[in-house]
Amino acid sequence: MKSLDVRGMACPGPVVSVKRALETAVGELRVLLDDGAPRENVKRFAEGRGYQVQEEPLEGAFAFTITGAQRQTAAISGRAGAVVMLIGSDRLGDGPEELGRLLMRNFIMTLVELPELPDRMLFINTGVLLTARGSEVIEVLEALGNRGVEVLSCGICLDFFQKKELLAAGGVTNMFTIAESLLQAGSVVRL
């Protein structure tokens, strides 16, 4: 049985790690995790995808045994492979800047209400302004992370806008990961 220890990991680390492990796990997956948000988020994520979760309290932590198979949403929706969303701007569409920014915020906030989500969201150029402190969609991006969406921002871009220390949602990535993600994706949604 494959096992994983995500104790001490900050959100959405536990969900992202479990998601990755489930993609390659055969049979059961045993996960050691902290009580509170990690426990709730991982349980919600796994059950939401059709897995069964058995909980076992340990001293100061929990052990999950995750079994079953992912619900075949891909077959139903016609989705094949990972869906990667490339967010290249803090604005959606061409036109007045204010409207574009409003539409982008509205898009991300709407996304979290939908049952089917992208597997990964890559933020580049001014897109990283959405993941840095001061953005109004941090709470929503965290919620997406807790539902298994990998939120990644381009390191060069954060550096350019002097937001490196201000990243508030998701992780930092580089061009290797961005390029690989785009090439390996089942579909890419570019915003």
Add this chain to the structure above:
Amino acid sequence: MVKDGDYVAIFNSIHRVMEAERLLKAKHLKMLLIPAPRALAADCGLAVRYSEDVRGEVEAALAQAGLLPRDLYRKTGDTYQKVEGNHI
């Protein structure tokens, strides 16, 4: 995005909702422009969310600027209750 007890104000045009956002932000009042919840019909699809603690200030600022919403709702449990009365 909308917690129990939060208020959701629906405007009848995108220009009014944007103007309301500018006004409330300039006054440093805690609010968030959100997609209008599906349960509440809104032409422009946007709404302003705020909490009870700033309700008085938010509505006074909107009233003074002639920007009162078309409808106001309060989230109670899983439903939205229309707030009737003299806020508009």
